[in-house]
Amino acid sequence: MNCKVGINGFGTIGKRIADAVSLQNDMEIVGVSKTSPNYESKLALDRGYPLYCAIPDRISEFRDKGMDVEGDLNDLIDESDIIVDCTPGGVGAKNSELYKKAGVKAIYQGGEDHQVADFSFNSLVNYEEAYGRDQTRVVSCNTTALCRTLYPIKKQYGINKVRATMIRRGGDPKQDNRGPINAIKPKMKVPSHHGPDVMTVIPDIEIDTTAVKVPTTIMHFHSINIELKNKNTKPEDIIKTLEETPRVTLVTEEHGIESTAQIIELARDANRPRNDVWEIPVWKESIVIKNNELYYFQAVHQESDVVPENIDAIRAMTKLEKNPTKSIQKTDKNLQLNPMI
């Protein structure tokens, strides 16, 4: 029998996870919940996802707009084996008591603190620890991207220290109220929260990060510098390792891919849904080793890189699959995560 998944919060992340769940053959969407009857609520109904209203008093607002509502959040919880909470940062922590009281498993997103579940997840790093768990947090888009490339490098060559700069998008494409519009805005807290967040997934890594926001909406960008333990490591070794790592893809100037704009164009040309780039693109030419220090650049499609991780977390927590590699392969095959070039 398929695992029954409820999605609380059907925005940027929630709608992508709902579509990804519906592409898997071992899980199904039993409903999604919203607080306002807007275009995203209409999308849920158009996709055939049963619609629930997170705030009971507002059910009549949905019905007044001709939207069929099945019930409130408690009703959605009753229907679900697992809830994927995709509400705005901070709301998930408030919902956690409700999930625990109802005895439903719950996944939270990176806008919540590690303490919301006391376990932070990345498929490559700690899938086995998620097996059968009741509460899990899938880390943010930036932390997911850092874990995807740092973990295999650490495993094969050893890492003394990571220093990384996050060049962050000002807002998502739909966020017309975010900025900066014409400025570069450094995060004055040094190191930024991203390094400690990586350590919630890979505790024994030494990492410091800094962060700036720039006027772009399509992707984040990371400039990464690693002091390697293995002094004989060559750039070709790193290239091979990253080529063999799931959900990491090497891009190159040789193909004319010189910016995040061209990566998004690749995704459009590959007919990816919503131009999603689930994998982390790393520029081949940027992989350089000088005096035992590795440098590379990677891009992050903030709206979609966490989606496959959420699918794997559902599979591990509900004991659908014990083997991480099998889950990763199944998720990616069903998403049609094929090379874009």
Ligand SMILES: NC(=O)c1ccc[n+]([C@@H]2O[C@H](COP(=O)([O-])OP(=O)(O)OC[C@H]3O[C@@H](n4cnc5c(N)ncnc54)[C@H](OP(=O)(O)O)[C@@H]3O)[C@@H](O)[C@H]2O)c1
């Ligand atoms: N966007 C990203 O780049 C990104 C990347 C990785 C992780 N995340 C994390 O993912 C989570 C969701 O972010 P998002 O970008 O998807 O946000 P979003 O686009 O604003 O979507 C949030 C959704 O939650 C609904 N909502 C608001 N309050 C709610 C409540 N009390 N109960 C139920 N639903 C509620 C909103 O719908 P209504 O209009 O109905 O209120 C909306 O559908 C956050 O933790 C965020 O940090 C975001």
